[in-house]
Amino acid sequence: MKTIKYIAFLLLSILITLPSFAQIWKNGTFEHKIVAGFNIGATTPLSIPAEVRSVEAWWPQFTPQLGYNVVYRTESKWGLGSGILLNYKGMGIRDRVKYMYTEVIPQEGSNSILKGYFVGKNETTVKTAYVTIPLYATYKASENWEMRLGGYASYLFSGQFKGHVSDGYIRLGDPTGEKVEITEKATFDFNDDLRSFDFGLTVGAERRINDRFGVYGNLDWGLRPIFPSDFRAVEFNMYNIYFTFGLTYKL
Template sequence: MKKLIFGLAIFGGLNTAHAQIDLGVKGGINFSTLSNYPTSKFKVDYSLGGYANYAITDQFSFQPEILYSKQGAGLKTNSNAKSRLVTHNINIPLMGRYEIMDGFNVEFGPQLGFLVSAQQKIKDGKTDIKTNVTDNFKTFDFGLNFGAGYKISDEIEINARITKGLTDINHNPDGRKTTNTYFNIGIAYKLSEL
C-alpha cells in the first residue's frame, strides 16, 4: 500500500511539473428537444459559461465546465399558435479530450445537470401566455456528452457536441420516460494559462 501511495505521489508530482491549465469562456447555440414528450420537436436557444482545461499529456486533457443552458422543446399545436417549453439549466460537463491531430480533438464525458426553472410559452397572435411548469420536472439530470473541436488559433476553438440525458426527468408518475437531448455548436475563447 505504501509503494502504491509513493508511486502515485511521484506520478502526480511529475504530472504537476509539466501541467498546464487553460481558463476560458465559451458559448453556443442549442438545438434541444425532449424524448418521449408529447408533440415535442427541436427548438433553438443558447448556452454560456466557462471552462478549465487541464493538460495531462500533450494529447490528453481533462476539461470541467460550468454552463448556463436554455433547453426544452418546441411543441406542436393544432392551431396557428406557437408553443414551446423553455428550461433554464446549470450544467457541469466533465470532459476527457484527446487531440487526434494538430488542432483537432474529440471529447467524451458525463454531465451533471440542474434544473433552475421551466416555463411553457404559448404565442397566439398578439397574445403571450407563460405558465410555470417547473414542478413537472425533476431537478437533477445525468447525461453523456460526445463532441469534437478544432482550434483556429491558440485562443479560439470551434466545437460541436451532442448531449444525451440518461435520467428520466418526468416528475409526473404516468409511466412515460422523458429525457433531455440537444446538439450544441459553439466557440470557446482562452483567457489565460496557469
C-alpha cells in the first residue's frame, strides 16, 4: 500500500510540474559526441567483510569505455543526455581471509567440489563487458564546464569471476566441519552465476578543451549486486563501482 501511495504521489508531482519542464525544454538542439575512456575501480562489497583480514594487492584490468553520446540542449543551462556505451570493467585482488565460505575445485580436471569455510590466501580476477545506456541531466556551470547526474542500465554480454585459494585449509560444511588442507591452488569459477543486468547511479563532469575536444570524468555506482540473492558461494553482496576518465569528440 505504501508503494502504491508513493507511485501515485510521484506521478501527481510529475503532472503538476510538466508544464514548467515543457517550457524549459522547448526550442532545444542536439549535440552528438564520440567518447573514449578508461574505467578504473572495483567490483566490491560496500564495506570490508569480517572474513577479509588483509588486502595484499589490487590491480586493474584493461577496461576501456567506447561509445556515442547525444545531449539535447535547451536555451537555458540545462540539458538531457543519453547514448550507448561499450563498457569493460574489472580488477584483480589478492587477500588473506578467515572462514570465508566458498566452493572450490581441489585439482585441475577434478569433478569434486569442496564447499565450506576457507582460511588462507585468496586471489580473485573479475572481467566484465557491458552494453550500457545512460540517462542523465546536464548543467552548464560555465562556458567550459558541464556537470551531469543520472542513472544507467547495463547488459552483461561477457563476464568472468574466477580465481584460486591456497596456503590454508577449508572446513567442510560449517566452521567446525572436517578440515581439509589446501597446499596447492584450489580454483573457483563463478562466470555463469553473474547477473545479466546491472543498474546504478552516474555522476560526472566534462571540461571543454576546444570546439571539438573535451575531457570527462564519471563515477558509476552500481546499485544491484553482481550475483543473485540465492547464490551462496560468495556470501556478501558485491557491486560495480568504477570511475571513468577519457576524451570526447563533438561530431
